[in-house]
Structures are given as structure tokens and as C-alpha cells.
Amino acid sequence: MPINATEAYDDGNIFARILRGEIPSTRVYEDEQTLAINDINPLAPTHILVIPKGAYVSWDDFSARGSDEEIAAFVRAVGKIAREAGLVESGYRLLANAGLNAGQEVPHLHVHIFAGRPLGPMLAR
């Protein structure tokens, strides 16, 4: 079910549980502030989820409450993961769903990295 991102952060969400090590995941990158895992239901040959370790629901929540250090670390991590995965030359897409109209399912901020094939138009018309 898509979530209403105006709800308060729920620390029982699946990414919070992965961050606490309660649920297994395929980690592709980790540093002090950020975890990246392979999506369990990939929509492209490369489908990575980049997750800040702080308790933020969405991009707007993170940008309002996150520290400059957390935000810089997250933005740098997204680019580093794309570079280290070898995606720069062929290209990739970033996507962050927020709230109901975007169909956000997991109420912990995450950026999808899609790559590995031509990804088609940005949105279905």
C-alpha cells in the first residue's frame, strides 16, 4: 500500500529493520551515514536502493530535518555508488518516491538507481 508521507516516521518499516540487521539484504555499499542494497524485486538489470541511515520518511523530510553533514554524505554516496557500479558511461536514472501520488511503499527515504538497459520515458502518459 502506498504510504501517506505526512505520517510520522515509523521505525518498524522494512528499511529500518534492514538497517538494524533484523532482516537480511544484499548490501552493495555502506558507510557511516548510508546503506545501499539491491532491490528485492528489480525493475532493471541494475536496481539499487540507496538509504540514509537516519530516520527520515522522504526527501522533503530529510531536507527539512537532516543535518548538512548527513545530506552531503548521502548525495556523495549516491554518486559514488553509481561510479563504482560502472554506470556513468552507459547512464542511469535516480528516482525517489514520496507520498501517495508517487506510490511510495516504504516510509523511509530511499533513492532508486536504475540502469543496465534503455529505461524508456520518464513517466507513463
Ligand code: AMP
Ligand atoms: P518505493 O515504492 O519507492 O517505496 O519502493 C520500495 C522498494 O523497496 C520496492 O522497489 C521494493 O521492491 C523494495 N523492497 C521492499 N522490501 C525490500 C527488501 N526486503 N529488500 C530489498 N528491497 C525491498
